[in-house]
Amino acid sequence: MKQSIFKIIENTQLTSTVFKMKLSGDVSEITSPGQFVNIKLEGLYLRRPISVCDCENGVLTLIYKVVGKGTEQMAKMTAGEELDVLTGLGNGYNTALSGDKPVLLGGGVGVPPLYMLAKKLIAEGKKVSVVLGFNTKDEIFCEEDFKALGADVSVATADGSYGVKGFVTDALKDIDYTYFYTCGPEPMLKALYKVTATSGQFSFEERMGCGFGACMGCSCKTITGYKRICKDGPVLEKEEILWED
Amino acid sequence: MGRLSVDLCGITLDNPVIPASGTFGYGYEFAEIYDINVLGTFSFKGTTKDPRFGNPTPRIAECNAGMINAVGLQNPGVEKVISEELPKLKKCFNKKVMANVSGFAVEDYAYTCEKLDKEEQVGWLEVNVSCPNVHGGGMSFGTNPDAAAEVTAAVKKVTTKPVIIKLSPNVTDIVSIAKACEDAGADGISLINTLLGMRIDLKTKKPVIANKMGGFSGSAIFPVAVRMVYQVANAVNIPVVGMGGVSNAEDVIELMLAGATAVEVGAANLIDPCVCRDIINDLPSVMDKYGINNLSEIIGGAK
Numbered sequence: 001m002k003q004s005i006f007k008i009i010e011n012t013q014l015t016s017t018v019f020k021m022k023l024s025g026d027v028s029e030i031t032s033p034g035q036f037v038n039i040k041l042e043g044l045y046l047r048r049p050i051s052v053c054d055c056e057n058g059v060l061t062l063i064y065k066v067v068g069k070g071t072e073q074m075a076k077m078t079a080g081e082e083l084d085v086l087t088g089l090g091n092g093y094n095t096a097l098s099g100d101k102p103v104l105l106g107g108g109v110g111v112p113p114l115y116m117l118a119k120k121l122i123a124e125g126k127k128v129s130v131v132l133g134f135n136t137k138d139e140i141f142c143e144e145d146f147k148a149l150g151a152d153v154s155v156a157t158a159d160g161s162y163g164v165k166g167f168v169t170d171a172l173k174d175i176d177y178t179y180f181y182t183c184g185p186e187p188m189l190k191a192l193y194k195v196t197a198t199s200g201q202f203s204f205e206e207r208m209g210c211g212f213g214a215c216m217g218c219s220c221k222t223i224t225g226y227k228r229i230c231k232d233g234p235v236l237e238k239e240e241i242l243w244e245d
Numbered sequence: 246m247g248r249l250s251v252d253l254c255g256i257t258l259d260n261p262v263i264p265a266s267g268t269f270g271y272g273y274e275f276a277e278i279y280d281i282n283v284l285g286t287f288s289f290k291g292t293t294k295d296p297r298f299g300n301p302t303p304r305i306a307e308c309n310a311g312m313i314n315a316v317g318l319q320n321p322g323v324e325k326v327i328s329e330e331l332p333k334l335k336k337c338f339n340k341k342v343m344a345n346v347s348g349f350a351v352e353d354y355a356y357t358c359e360k361l362d363k364e365e366q367v368g369w370l371e372v373n374v375s376c377p378n379v380h381g382g383g384m385s386f387g388t389n390p391d392a393a394a395e396v397t398a399a400v401k402k403v404t405t406k407p408v409i410i411k412l413s414p415n416v417t418d419i420v421s422i423a424k425a426c427e428d429a430g431a432d433g434i435s436l437i438n439t440l441l442g443m444r445i446d447l448k449t450k451k452p453v454i455a456n457k458m459g460g461f462s463g464s465a466i467f468p469v470a471v472r473m474v475y476q477v478a479n480a481v482n483i484p485v486v487g488m489g490g491v492s493n494a495e496d497v498i499e500l501m502l503a504g505a506t507a508v509e510v511g512a513a514n515l516i517d518p519c520v521c522r523d524i525i526n527d528l529p530s531v532m533d534k535y536g537i538n539n540l541s542e543i544i545g546g547a548k
């Protein structure tokens with residue numbers, strides 16, 4: 001973990017509610033895809049956790065959806081402004097388990113961390129399929145970016161306005177895969193847990209106090225004991241997940 | 246003794262800054278980013294007789310200038326704290342640590358304290374009679390002078406280490422409870438624990454926290470802490486450890502003027518992990534600014 005100041009290079013709007021922010025700063029603690037950063041914002045007591053979308057040559061890319069005060073504030077920021085960021089948080093995805101044909105499944109703002117993951121898996125010589133799920137055509141982002149990496153991309157929209165009509169689980173039916181990686185809303189994660197034929201890794205969200213393992217605010221029960229989503233997660237393996245409720 | 250040093254129940258602290266229980270784990274997350282030996286000491290996560298998972302999530306809610314937590318005393322239980330956490334801590338912390346203890350029956354407190362009493366790494370026992378998170382648990386001891394005294398006496402019987410009783414602010418008469426603990430043999434008082442609070446999400450129209458209510462802490466509660474430390478310090482003859490909303494060197498000095506011998510820093514560590522190191526670094530220049538030579542001289546200076 002590291003606390004440092006990042007400078008915004010650009011902050012661009014991707015859809016009506018989703019923005020992409022590029023920042024420059026000390027990225028030395030960011031070691032694997034699926035990790036996240038925790039951002040301090042003016043006037044807000046708690047930091048805001050956002051997944052690392054990409055990290056290369058000292059440039060950190062985040063993609064975030066405006067849902068409240070913190071993300072609204074981020075959306076208004078412009079190039080040159082600075083942010084206090086904790087980096088190197090969370091375990092991240094393990095690419096060693098992927099086999100030669102992994103599939104990556106993302107829903108909504110669960111898509112961003114899969115970008116750096118796809119990049120790494122492709123660099124490792126694996127044949128990567130990506131399934132992106134959105135509610136409607138207007139909400140789609142990152143499709144071209146995954147294509148540019150050389151991934152085989154399919155998109156599902158709930159209303160059928162683009163790609164496969166339905167959910168990522170529907171688009172998954174036509175894909176041949178050795179392993180899966182996913183991030184997205186919990187109902188999507190639960191559905192994938194049921195329909196996936198192989199082992200895989202899930203990224204979870206929880207309300208966080210600190211984001212670095214100190215407060216026990218984000219604990220969950222797993223087959224292998226209690227885990228902190230922020231420190232022992234956010235990525236859990238399929239075999240260790242215990243769904244509550 | 247340096248300008249910053251103070252004596253807490255017979256043990257000299259290099260400085261009065263102490264990360265508060267529950268906000269500093271067992272130290273090593275912070276040891277990744279700074280040398281935690283710069284601290285006066287720290288109070289480790291509330292430890293109970295048996296392991297506890299605590300409350301369901303969400304356990305955290307944001308507030309203006311603060312936060313609510315309903316962690317519910319998640320901890321691995323005293324046996325594991327001794328066999329696993331303390332040896333790990335030894336590698337990154339060479340001072341005496343403050344052991345924070347919680348319980349749900351007088352015997353639980355005594356059991357846990359008796360175990361921790363044997364650990365030479367432990368300098369003080371900070372006995373939490375105030376955690377508002379657990380139903381029928383810690384809360385009841387801290388709201389009643391007799392119950393608080395009973396816990397104090399039971400713990401004193403099983404340890405020779407200084408016993409600091411940590412009080413809840415969720416009471417009508419904090420002074421009577423502090424005095425009852427002093428009469429029962431407490432070596433010090435620490436306060437304040439969190440204030441009982443609650444938030445409701447306007448979108449879902451439900452409580453934000455699964456446990457509905459939780460402990461409110463952070464800068465917003467600082468004035469309550471100053472007031473209660475002042476009241477208690479003026480009523481007892483044992484050292485008082487002050488806390489509640491401290492986030493900078495000025496706050497430390499203010500609580501010491503109110504009567505605190507040492508000062509704990511809680512929620513601020515979660516947002517600025519280096520805050521305690523920064524406070525310690527800032528203290529000398531802030532002392533200069535206010536004409537203070539030695540911190541030990543200002544304790545209870547505000548009359």
Ligand SMILES: Cc1cc2nc3c(=O)[nH]c(=O)nc-3n(C[C@H](O)[C@H](O)[C@H](O)COP(=O)(O)OP(=O)(O)OC[C@H]3O[C@@H](n4cnc5c(N)ncnc54)[C@H](O)[C@@H]3O)c2cc1C
Nearest residue numbers: 048049050051063064065067068069070071109205206207
């Ligand atoms: C590990 C992790 C990675 C994330 N990655 C991304 C990402 O890449 N892109 C993205 O758009 N969003 C991501 N999120 C969700 C993002 O953190 C929340 O949307 C954001 O904190 C909302 O802040 P706000 O002030 O705009 O909203 P508010 O609703 O005003 O927030 C109030 C409080 O609730 C918390 N909160 C609200 N929603 C969530 C949530 N879904 N998860 C956790 N805490 C929440 C906030 O942190 C804050 O403490 C991630 C969350 C986690 C835990």
Ligand SMILES: Cc1cc2nc3c(=O)[nH]c(=O)nc-3n(C[C@H](O)[C@H](O)[C@H](O)COP(=O)(O)O)c2cc1C
Nearest residue numbers: 265266267291314373437438462463489490511512
């Ligand atoms: C996440 C969290 C967990 C806490 N856990 C404990 C605990 O286990 N035992 C205890 O005595 N106090 C606990 N506290 C209370 C703090 O030690 C402190 O008394 C309180 O938060 C007020 O200080 P602050 O405003 O600086 O946070 C906890 C506080 C927080 C925020």
Ligand code: FES
Nearest residue numbers: 209210211216230
């Ligand atoms: S958010 Fe504090 S331990 Fe995970």
